[in-house]
Amino acid sequence: xxxxxxxxxxxxxxxxxPVTDLLxxxxxxxxxxxxxxxxxxxxxPFLNSKSCGRISMAVAVNVSRFxxxxxxxxxxxxxxSEAFKADNDEKKLNLGVGAYRTEELQPYVLDVVKKAENLMxxxxxxxxxxxIEGLAAFNKATAELLFGxxxxxxxxxxxATIQGLSGTGSLRLAAVLIERYFPGAKVLISSPTxxxxxxxxxxxxxxxxxxxxxxxxxxxLDFEGMIEDIKAAPEGSFVLLHGCAHNPTGIDPTPEQxxxxxxxxxxxxxxxxxxxxxxxxxxxxxxxxxxxxxLFAARGMEIFVAQSYSKNLGLYSERIGAINVVCSSSDTAAxxxxxxxxxxxxxxxxxxxxxxxxxxxxxxxxxxxxxWKAEMExxxxxxKGVRQKLYDSLTSKDKSGKDWSFILKQIGMFSFTGLNKNQxxxxxxxxxxxxxxxxxISLAGLNLAKCEYLADAIIDSYHNVS
Amino acid sequence: xxxxxxxxxPWRCFSTSAGVPRWFDSVGPAAKDPIxxxxxxxxxxxxxxKINLGLGAYRDEQGKPLVLQCVQQAEEKIRGCNLLxxxxxxxxxxxxxxxxxxxxxxxxxxxxxxxxxAGVPALSGTGACRLFAEFQRNxxxxxxxxxxxxxxxxHHNIWANAHVPVRTFHYYHPHLRGLDFAALIDDVKNxxxxxFFLLHPCAHNPTGIDLTEDQxSxxxxxxxMKNHFPFFDMAYQxxxxxxxxxxxxxxxIFLEDGHLIGCAQSFxxxxxxxxxxxxxxxxxxADRDQAVQVKSQLQQIAGAMYGSPPVHGIVLxxxxxxxxxxxxxxxxxxxxxxxxxxxxxxxxxxRLELTxxxxxxxxxxxxxxxFWFSGLTPxxxxxxxxxxxxxxxxxxxxxxAGVTTSNVRYLANAVHEVTKCS
Numbered sequence: 001x002x003x004x005x006x007x008x009x010x011x012x013x014x015x016x017x018p019v020t021d022l023l024x025x026x027x028x029x030x031x032x033x034x035x036x037x038x039x040x041x042x043x044x045p046f047l048n049s050k051s052c053g054r055i056s057m058a059v060a061v062n063v064s065r066f067x068x069x070x071x072x073x074x075x076x077x078x079x080x081s082e083a084f085k086a087d088n089d090e091k092k093l094n095l096g097v098g099a100y101r102t103e104e105l106q107p108y109v110l111d112v113v114k115k116a117e118n119l120m121x122x123x124x125x126x127x128x129x130x131x132i133e134g135l136a137a138f139n140k141a142t143a144e145l146l147f148g149x150x151x152x153x154x155x156x157x158x159x160a161t162i163q164g165l166s167g168t169g170s171l172r173l174a175a176v177l178i179e180r181y182f183p184g185a186k187v188l189i190s191s192p193t194x195x196x197x198x199x200x201x202x203x204x205x206x207x208x209x210x211x212x213x214x215x216x217x218x219x220x221l222d223f224e225g226m227i228e229d230i231k232a233a234p235e236g237s238f239v240l241l242h243g244c245a246h247n248p249t250g251i252d253p254t255p256e257q258x259x260x261x262x263x264x265x266x267x268x269x270x271x272x273x274x275x276x277x278x279x280x281x282x283x284x285x286x287x288x289x290x291x292x293x294x295l296f297a298a299r300g301m302e303i304f305v306a307q308s309y310s311k312n313l314g315l316y317s318e319r320i321g322a323i324n325v326v327c328s329s330s331d332t333a334a335x336x337x338x339x340x341x342x343x344x345x346x347x348x349x350x351x352x353x354x355x356x357x358x359x360x361x362x363x364x365x366x367x368x369x370x371x372w373k374a375e376m377e378x379x380x381x382x383x384k385g386v387r388q389k390l391y392d393s394l395t396s397k398d399k400s401g402k403d404w405s406f407i408l409k410q411i412g413m414f415s416f417t418g419l420n421k422n423q424x425x426x427x428x429x430x431x432x433x434x435x436x437x438x439x440x441i442s443l444a445g446l447n448l449a450k451c452e453y454l455a456d457a458i459i460d461s462y463h464n465v466s
Numbered sequence: 467x468x469x470x471x472x473x474x475x476p477w478r479c480f481s482t483s484a485g486v487p488r489w490f491d492s493v494g495p496a497a498k499d500p501i502x503x504x505x506x507x508x509x510x511x512x513x514x515x516k517i518n519l520g521l522g523a524y525r526d527e528q529g530k531p532l533v534l535q536c537v538q539q540a541e542e543k544i545r546g547c548n549l550l551x552x553x554x555x556x557x558x559x560x561x562x563x564x565x566x567x568x569x570x571x572x573x574x575x576x577x578x579x580x581x582x583x584a585g586v587p588a589l590s591g592t593g594a595c596r597l598f599a600e601f602q603r604n605x606x607x608x609x610x611x612x613x614x615x616x617x618x619x620x621h622h623n624i625w626a627n628a629h630v631p632v633r634t635f636h637y638y639h640p641h642l643r644g645l646d647f648a649a650l651i652d653d654v655k656n657x658x659x660x661x662f663f664l665l666h667p668c669a670h671n672p673t674g675i676d677l678t679e680d681q682x683s684x685x686x687x688x689x690x691m692k693n694h695f696p697f698f699d700m701a702y703q704x705x706x707x708x709x710x711x712x713x714x715x716x717x718x719i720f721l722e723d724g725h726l727i728g729c730a731q732s733f734x735x736x737x738x739x740x741x742x743x744x745x746x747x748x749x750x751x752a753d754r755d756q757a758v759q760v761k762s763q764l765q766q767i768a769g770a771m772y773g774s775p776p777v778h779g780i781v782l783x784x785x786x787x788x789x790x791x792x793x794x795x796x797x798x799x800x801x802x803x804x805x806x807x808x809x810x811x812x813x814x815x816x817r818l819e820l821t822x823x824x825x826x827x828x829x830x831x832x833x834x835x836x837f838w839f840s841g842l843t844p845x846x847x848x849x850x851x852x853x854x855x856x857x858x859x860x861x862x863x864x865x866x867a868g869v870t871t872s873n874v875r876y877l878a879n880a881v882h883e884v885t886k887c888s
Contacts, residue, residue: 353741
C-alpha cells in the first residue's frame with residue numbers, strides 16, 4: 001500500500017513559494033538534501049539574562065529532555081523512492097511505491113473526484129465538525145459497497161460502521177477495540193504482509209504472530225501451511241486476511257480456498273479480520289473484489305473489516321476509510337459502535353470531512369458512480385495489460401523454460417517476482433529498476449513501453465545472480 | 467472511564483442456538499461524550515427558541531456557522547491542485563508546520579531561523595495532544611501528565627488512552643470564581659522535578675480565566691527551577707483578545723526564558739476549519755539534529771495511528787497562512803469573531819443586571835475567550851435545559867459564541883429564573 005508517512009528527511013523549506021504554486025507545478029521542488037540543513041549553532045542560545053521589569057537572572061535554560069531520542073528507522077519503501085529520485089539514468093524505473101500511475105507514469109486524479117470536488121465547492125458546504133462516527137452518508141455508502149446493499153447484515157442493521165482515517169486509521173481503531181475487549185487475544189498476520197500491520201498492532205499493544213502464506217518454491221500460496229498455522233493458533237484468535245490483491249505478494253486464495261479458510265476459522269472460533277484496501281482495483285469489479293468478505297458474512301460470522309479509498313478512488317492523501325464490525329445483532333452493533341466512538345474521541349475527536357464527502361458524492365450519484373466503475377476498470381485494466389505484456393516479454397525472451405505464469409495469476413498492484421535480495425539489488429544497481437528487497441514490484445509504476453526492458457532485467461537477475 | 471468496564475479474565479465466546487459465535491456480548495454501551503450529548507439533546511428538542519451553548523463552535527449574529535472569507539478564497543485558490551502524490555503532500559506539510567511555528571512562537575525567533583523545532587501536522591488539537599501523549603509514554607515511560615483542574619474533558623481521555631497517568635493541579639477557585647494562583651504555585655513546586663504540565667496559553671477552557679503576564683513569568687521561573695516540561699494546548703489563538711500575538715504572549719514568555727516547549731495548535735475554532743482536522747504539534751529541541759530525530763519519532767507514531775493527516779486541510783491552512791493577503795484577512799476576521807463574543811458577554815451581563823438579580827455577574831465579562839464558566843450547579847443546568855430549552859455542559863460552561871442579540875434577553879431571563887432563589 002502506498003506509504004503516506006511524510007518524509008523522515010527534512011525537506012527543503014518551501015516558504016519562498018506559495019504551496020499552491022508548487023502543487024500546480026509552477027515552482028520547482030527543493031532538493032531536500034538533508035546534509036545541507038545541518039548547520040552548527042552559533043553561540044549558546046541557552047544562556048539568557050532577563051531584565052525589563054521582570055526578575056533579572058541569568059539562568060541556564062532547561063537542558064533538552066530529548067538527548068536520548070534516536071532516529072526512527074527509515075521507511076523502507078520511501079528509501080526506494082528517494083534512491084530513485086537521486087538516480088540520473090534515463091532508463092530508470094520506479095517499481096517501489098504502491099501508488100497508481102498512468103501509462104505516462106504520472107499520478108492520476110480520477111475524473112469523478114474532480115467532479116465531486118467541483119460540486120462540493122459550488123454548494124459551498126460548511127466545514128462543521130462531523131460526528132465522531134463520521135459522515136452518515138459516507139458510512140451508509142461504504143457498508144453497502146462492501147457487503148452489498150441487499151445483504152442481510154445491512155438490512156438487519158448488524159454492522160457497526162465508523163469512518164476512519166483510511167485503512168491505517170481504521171485498523172488502529174479495531175486494534176484498540178481488540179486490546180480492550182479481548183485482552184491477550186492474538187492477531188495472526190500473513191507472512192509476508194504490509195509492513196505497517198505490525199506497527200499498528202505493536203503500538204496498540206496487541207500481540208501478533210504470523211501464519212505461513214507465501215511459498216517461494218512455487219511463487220504461490222502455501223495453502224497447507226496457512227491452514228495448519230490458523231488451526232494451531234489458540235482458539236479465539238483474530239485472523240488478518242487481505243480481502244483481495246494481497247500486499248505484497250499479489251497472491252489471493254481461490255474461491256474454494258476461501259471456503260476452506262472460513263471452515264477452519266469457524267472450527268477454531270477465530271474472528272476473521274479483513275483488510276480491504278483494493279476493492280474494485282484488483283479485478284476491476286467492486287462486487288467481485290468483495291466476494292471473500294461476503295462469503296464470510298453469508299455464513300453469519302462476526303467479522304472485522306477495515307476499508308480504504310486510497311487506491312480505488314485515488315484519495316491517498318485525504319485519509320478516507322472505515323472500520324466495519326459485523327455483529328450477531330443490531331443491539332450488539334450499536335454497542336460496539338459506541339465503543340469505537342469512545343476510542344476515536346481521544347485520538348482525533350472526529351474524522352476529516354473532505355474525503356468522506358467526495359466518496360459520498362461519488363457513490364450517491366448514479367451517474368458519478370457509473371463513471372467511477374468505468375475509471376476503476378480502466379485502472380485495473382491497465383495493470384492487467386502490463387502484466388500480460390510483461391509475461392509475454394518474459395516468455396519470449398527467456399529460453400530456460402521457467403514458468404513465468406505466476407505474473408498472470410497474481411492480482412492487484414503488486415507482484416512478488418521471486419527474486420531474492422541479491423537479485424533485487426542487481427535489478428537496481430545494474431538495471432536502475434527500483435523495487436523493494438523482498439522482490440516485490442509495483443506494477444502500477446510500470447507501463448507497456450518499459451515491459452521489455454523490465455523483462456530483460458528480471459531474466460538477467462534471475463539467471464545470472466544468485 | 468473505560469478501565470472500570472474492562473473484563474480482565476479471559477473472555478467467553480457465547481453461541482447462538484445456530485452455533486454462531488457471539489463475541490461482543492461483553493461489550494457494554496459506552497457513556498456518551500458529555501459535549502456531544504448536549505448537542506444530541508439540543509438537536510432532538512423541537513422548541514423553536516432553543517439555544518445551544520454546549521459546543522465551542524463560533525456562530526454568527528444569526529446563530530449560523532460561519533465559513534470565513536479567507537477560507538473561501540483559499541478554497542478557490544487550491545481548486546484543481548494535484549494533491550495526490552506523497553511528495554506534494556510532504557512539501558505541503560513542511561510548509562504548514564513552518565507557518566504554524568511562526569504564528570505561535572513569532573516570525574523571527576531563533577528557533578525558527580535555526581530550525582530547532584520538530585513539527586508535524588496533526589489531526590487538530592486532539593490529534594496533536596494524542597501524538598504528544600504517545601510520545602511521552604514511549605520516551606518518558608515513568609512520567610505523568612499534570613492537567614489543570616478543571617480542563618477540557620477530553621484531555622483526561624487522551625492521556626489515559628495513551629496509558630500516561632494523569633494528575634491534576636489547582637487552577638479554578640470556585641468561591642472566588644477566579645484563579646487559585648497560590649495553590650497552583652504550590653502544586654507546581656510540590657510536583658517531582660521534571661514533571662510534564664499541560665497549560666492553556668489563553669482562553670482557558672472551560673473557565674475563561676487566564677493568568678496575567680506577571681503570573682506567567684512567575685510560573686516560567688518556577689518551571690526552570692523545577693525543570694518541568696511545559697506543554698501548551700493552543701486552541702484559541704486570536705479568539706481570546708482578538709490579537710494573535712497577544713494571545714501567544716504566555717508562550718513567548720516561556721520561549722524567551724529559554725524553555726524547550728511543546729505546543730499543540732488547533733485551527734478549528736479560530737479558522738472555522740472544524741471538519742478538516744488541521745493542527746500542528748511542535749516540540750522545541752536543542753539543535754537541528756535532534757529536531758530531525760524527534761520529528762522522525764513523531765512521524766512513526768502517526769504512521770501507526772492514521773498514516774498522515776488529510777492533505778486538503780493541510781493545503782488549505784498553509785495557503786491561508788502563507789499568503790500575506792489571506793493571512794491579514796484572517797487576522798481581521800478572527801478579531802471580528804472575538805469582538806462579537808466580547809460584546810455578547812457585555813450584553814448578557816447588562817441584561818442579567820437589569821433583571822434585578824442580586825447576584826454578582828462580573829465574571830461574565832472578566833473571563834476570556836469563547837466560554838463563560840457560569841458557576842451554575844448541575845441542577846440549575848438541568849432546569850435550563852428542561853424548562854427553558856437552553857443547553858450547556860453539566861459543569862455550567864456556556865459557549866458565548868452561541869449567544870446573539872436576538873437570544874441574549876431570553877437567555878438572561880432564563881439564567882435569572884434558575885438562579886434567583888439561590
